[in-house]
Amino acid sequence: MDTRTLGSQGLQVSALGLGCMGMSQAFGPRPPRDEMITFLRSAVDRGVTLFDTAEVYGPFHNEELVGEALQPVRDDVVIATKFGFAYDEDGHQTGVTSRPDHIRAAVDGSLRRLRTDTIDLLYQHRVDPDVPIEDVAGTVKELIEAGKVRRFGMSEAGVGTIRRAHAVQPVTALQSEYSLFWREPEDAILPALAELGIGFVPFSPLGRGFLTGQVTAESRFGEGDIRSSLPRFEQEALQANLALVDRVRDVGERRGATVGQVALAWLLAQQPWIVPIPGTRRLERLDENLGAADLELTAEDLAELDSASTEVQVVGDRYPEAMQRMIDR
Numbered sequence: 001m002d003t004r005t006l007g008s009q010g011l012q013v014s015a016l017g018l019g020c021m022g023m024s025q026a027f028g029p030r031p032p033r034d035e036m037i038t039f040l041r042s043a044v045d046r047g048v049t050l051f052d053t054a055e056v057y058g059p060f061h062n063e064e065l066v067g068e069a070l071q072p073v074r075d076d077v078v079i080a081t082k083f084g085f086a087y088d089e090d091g092h093q094t095g096v097t098s099r100p101d102h103i104r105a106a107v108d109g110s111l112r113r114l115r116t117d118t119i120d121l122l123y124q125h126r127v128d129p130d131v132p133i134e135d136v137a138g139t140v141k142e143l144i145e146a147g148k149v150r151r152f153g154m155s156e157a158g159v160g161t162i163r164r165a166h167a168v169q170p171v172t173a174l175q176s177e178y179s180l181f182w183r184e185p186e187d188a189i190l191p192a193l194a195e196l197g198i199g200f201v202p203f204s205p206l207g208r209g210f211l212t213g214q215v216t217a218e219s220r221f222g223e224g225d226i227r228s229s230l231p232r233f234e235q236e237a238l239q240a241n242l243a244l245v246d247r248v249r250d251v252g253e254r255r256g257a258t259v260g261q262v263a264l265a266w267l268l269a270q271q272p273w274i275v276p277i278p279g280t281r282r283l284e285r286l287d288e289n290l291g292a293a294d295l296e297l298t299a300e301d302l303a304e305l306d307s308a309s310t311e312v313q314v315v316g317d318r319y320p321e322a323m324q325r326m327i328d329r
């Protein structure tokens with residue numbers, strides 16, 4: 001697979017990474033651990049070098065899984081993880097926090113679970129409105145100087161916060177939601193990243209499975225599936241939003257590609273410094289998704305996708321109220 005560069009410090013990664021969250025939470029029951037370890041190693045064999053995890057996925061389970069799976073190939077891969085949440089005694093997430101002492105302790109925990117002595121890319125998962133971002137960036141800078149972290153990233157941060165952080169410690173990548181289903185980053189975020197030389201890692205690049213054509217009007221999302229609480233997956237919204245999938249499918253049919261491949265190729269075509277991290281737990285889907293790296297959309301394809309996503313007004317918010325409040329703007 002082709003490689004891409006994130007950030008002006010030059011972090012080289014595969015053009016498509018692998019989102020690991022679903023192996024521990026968000027899309028129903030956890031698959032068996034040994035299957036996921038084999039799966040993660042198969043992704044390495046297929047040329048994936050960027051693996052995305054976070055302390056909060058599980059919590060803690062996902063970092064342990066990724067750490068165990070990638071230990072034998074540690075030097076050949078880039079592991080990205082995230083801090084920024086607090087937990088109660090039972091390990092349940094209780095809200096955002098980025099106090100410096102908390103960041104330092106979180107990094108020590110991540111290093112232990114990931115079975116490594118340095119984190120390649122460390123993101124602040126959500127901006128903490130109670131801690132000046134300069135203090136957060138300064139703490140990560142110290143961790144970089146100490147060798148525990150290689151590079152700094154942010155997630156769902158607004159332009160003003162990114163600029164302030166970047167002035168203290170250069171930011172390598174921003175990770176925020178971006179897809180044909182959610183194009184808000186185009187307004188202010190992407191121009192700012194281009195100006196500052198910061199890479200972009202779109203999360204939920206398949207719209208949490210919506211942009212694969214596998215979600216239908218009949219789909220029901222059970223307990224433990226985050227989509228059961230997301231407004232745009234509610235029955236009526238879903239029905240309306242499927243019009244977008246139909247338009248993406250039209251392009252795919254012309255190009256001999258699946259809906260998901262077109263959705264990922266569209267992201268890759270936006271900028272050479274964009275590296276999507278689709279999440280899956282199935283080998284045949286991983287192969288399908290990685291096929292997007294070889295799909296070069298034409299100007300005509302891109303224009304058609306652009307008008308499809310402008311003409312089909314996506315119905316329903318992307319997050320429920322409580323999750324939306326954690327987004328920095």
Ligand SMILES: NC(=O)c1ccc[n+]([C@@H]2O[C@H](COP(=O)([O-])OP(=O)(O)OC[C@H]3O[C@@H](n4cnc5c(N)ncnc54)[C@H](OP(=O)(O)O)[C@@H]3O)[C@@H](O)[C@H]2O)c1
Nearest residue numbers: 019020021203204205206207208209212278279280281285
């Ligand atoms: N920074 C943040 O705040 C944040 C937030 C959300 C996610 N993330 C990161 O971004 C990664 C990806 O995002 P995401 O998992 O939310 O959404 P996504 O990658 O857009 O979609 C994942 C969903 O699509 C399904 N899927 C994947 N490939 C498929 C295919 N070819 N055909 C049919 N279905 C397919 C997966 O099911 P199966 O697994 O069953 O295949 C899963 O249900 C996560 O793993 C996580 O690392 C970060």
